[in-house]
Each structure stands twice: as structure tokens, then as C-alpha cells.
Amino acid sequence: MIILDGKKARDSLKANLMDKIANCIDRPKLVIIQCGDKEESNKYIQQKKKFGAEIGVEVEHIHFLRSVSEKEVIDSIKKANSDDKIHGIIVQLPLPPNLDKDEIIESIHPEKDADGLTSANIKLMWQGNEEAMIPATAQGVAFLLDFYGFSPEGKNVVIIGRSELVGKPIAAVLLSRNATVTICHSKTQDLVGTCRKADILISAAGVPGLVDESYSHANQVIVDVGINIARGKKLEEEIFGKHLVGDVNWESVRNVAKAVSPVPGGVGPLTVAFLFGNVLKMCEAAARRSSLRA
Numbered sequence: 116m117i118i119l120d121g122k123k124a125r126d127s128l129k130a131n132l133m134d135k136i137a138n139c140i141d142r143p144k145l146v147i148i149q150c151g152d153k154e155e156s157n158k159y160i161q162q163k164k165k166f167g168a169e170i171g172v173e174v175e176h177i178h179f180l181r182s183v184s185e186k187e188v189i190d191s192i193k194k195a196n197s198d199d200k201i202h203g204i205i206v207q208l209p210l211p212p213n214l215d216k217d218e219i220i221e222s223i224h225p226e227k228d229a230d231g232l233t234s235a236n237i238k239l240m241w242q243g244n245e246e247a248m249i250p251a252t253a254q255g256v257a258f259l260l261d262f263y264g265f266s267p268e269g270k271n272v273v274i275i276g277r278s279e280l281v282g283k284p285i286a287a288v289l290l291s292r293n294a295t296v297t298i299c300h301s302k303t304q305d306l307v308g309t310c311r312k313a314d315i316l317i318s319a320a321g322v323p324g325l326v327d328e329s330y331s332h333a334n335q336v337i338v339d340v341g342i343n344i345a346r347g348k349k350l351e352e353e354i355f356g357k358h359l360v361g362d363v364n365w366e367s368v369r370n371v372a373k374a375v376s377p378v379p380g381g382v383g384p385l386t387v388a389f390l391f392g393n394v395l396k397m398c399e400a401a402a403r404r405s406s407l408r409a
């Protein structure tokens with residue numbers, strides 16, 4: 116079985132990003148807005164700051180208390196929208212329940228929407244428009260497949276999960292790459308039978324061990340997007356440690372499928388890299404716009 120090593124794929128991308136950043140007129144800058152103190156979010160933000168520092172992108176972390184008002188968050192986004200030195204903005208999700216996620220996300224200017232979650236960007240993404248800012252995980256999945264020579268073109272791709280941030284963008288990206296895409300979800304009947312027909316199976320359900328050998332066959336490539344804490348482990352002790360697991364029951368599929376991505380070390384490292392790829396893309400676009408105005 117082939118292991119789809121996301122760290123190896125990420126390193127090749129990282130070198131390419133660093134080359135491009137070295138040739139940028141402006142130093143790319145990302146603003147991360149956090150509301151509250153979720154341990155999981157803290158760890159994701161740490162990873163983003165670390166990667167940004169490694170590749171030469173400035174990262175500003177605006178950290179509000181959980182009790183912050185929607186207006187305060189939107190005001191900080193508007194300020195970042197109008198600052199020419201800032202090229203990308205993300206709001207770390209999930210937000211505390213008292214805040215309206217959609218209102219907050221929509222206040223990000225689409226030209227600075229590094230997560231690709233504004234309605235303007237979602238529309239461009241489904242149109243297959245090259246200007247679209249595509250959510251990083253979806254780009255990571257496509258890159259990992261390409262890196263190992265598994266082109267999605269003409270293939271039956273089955274995705275488990277239909278979220279706005281993960282499942283749907285993966286579907287949009289692979290559809291634009293000429294795959295035949297089926298999206299499964301918690302109400303899908305015969306999930307096992309549908310998945311077993313897939314040439315490429317992508318699991319983004321967030322259910323540890325969901326995909327076992329009954330979902331697979333000898334010519335199937337499996338990309339495991341899930342990041343879950345192994346049962347019985349405490350989140351604060353185990354997140355990003357050795358007890359992270361994906362949606363795939365590795366022991367069960369390893370002797371059946373042709374290729375599988377591991378967790379950790381699969382799609383996760385690529386997600387961080389493609390977030391910065393988006394920031395770079397927005398920095399380059401801003402430079403083009405300002406040279407047109409000059």
C-alpha cells in the first residue's frame with residue numbers, strides 16, 4: 116500500500132512558496148482573528164504562526180475574549196480590510212455561539228478572504244473561476260492526489276461530508292478537475308456500497324474509524340481528512356499528539372486499498388501550506404491592482 120505522505124508533499128510546496136515570497140514586492144501579511152480560547156483553535160493558530168514565520172509571511176493574531184461583541188469583531192475586520200499592508204484575513208472557527216458566523220465572515224473583503232468562505236468566493240469557486248480563493252483543505256486534497264500521480268480526471272470520487280468548509284469545497288475542486296463526484300452525508304443510504312464504488316474515497320466526516328475495509332477495494336485511493344481525538348483521550352492532553360486519529364480505520368484498510376493518507380501527517384500539513392498559498396495569491400493580486408492604478 117502507498118502512504119500518501121502530506122509532510123513530503125507540503126515540503127515541496129513550501130520551497131515553492133518561499134521562492135515566490137522572496138520575489139514579492141510587499142511582504143505578505145495575514146491577520147488571524149480569534150474569539151475565545153478554545154484549546155483546539157489555540158493549537159491551529161500556533162501552527163499557522165509557526166509556518167508563517169518559517170516562510171516569511173507576517174502573521175498578526177488579534178485575540179478577543181469570548182464575550183466580545185459582533186460589532187467589535189466586525190470593526191476589526193473592517194480596519195484590516197482597509198489596511199493596504201494586510202493581504203489576508205481569517206476568522207478562526209468555530210466562533211462562540213453568541214456571534215453570527217455568517218455576518219462576521221461576510222464582512223471580510225473577498226479580496227482578503229484567505230479561507231475562501233465569503234459568498235463572493237464560494238460563487239467564484241463553483242464557477243471554476245481562477246480568481247477564486249479556494250478553502251485550503253480542498254486544495255490540499257487535490258495537491259496530495261496530484262503529488263502521488265492519482266489524477267482525479269474521469270474518476271469516480273466519493274466524498275463523505277458536506278460541510279461548507281471541507282466537504283463541498285473538495286467536491287467543487289475535484290469537479291473542476293473533471294472527476295465524477297458523489298457527496299455522501301449522515302442521511303446517505305447505503306454509505307458502504309456507495310463508497311465501495313469509488314476510485315477515490317475522501318472522508319471528511321469527523322467520525323473516528325468510520326471507513327474500514329468494507330468501504331474499500333484493491334484499486335481505491337483513500338484520502339482521510341478527518342482529525343479526531345482517539346476515544347477516551349482528553350482533548351487538552353492529546354490534540355496534535357500521538358492520539359490523533361482520522362476517519363479511516365488504518366489497520367482494517369491497509370491490506371485492502373491501493374493508497375491511504377495517514378492522520379496525522381496527511382492532509383493537515385497541506386491545509387496550513389495552502390492557507391499561506393492563498394495569502395500569497397492575494398498579495399500578488401493586490402500588487403497587480405496597485406500597479407494598474409499607478
Ligand code: NAD
Pocket residue numbers: 252275276277278279280281282299300301302303306319320321322325339340341342343382383384386
Ligand atoms: P462537520 O461536522 O461540519 O461536517 C461533517 C460532515 O460529515 C457532515 O456533512 C455530516 O453529514 C457528515 N457525517 C458525519 N457523520 C457521518 C456518518 N456517520 N456517515 C456519513 N456522513 C457523516 O465537520 P467539518 O468541519 O467538515 O470537518 C470534518 C472533519 O475534517 C473533522 O474531523 C475535522 O476535524 C476535519 N478537518 C480536517 C482538516 C484538515 O486539514 N485535515 C481541516 C478541516 C477539518
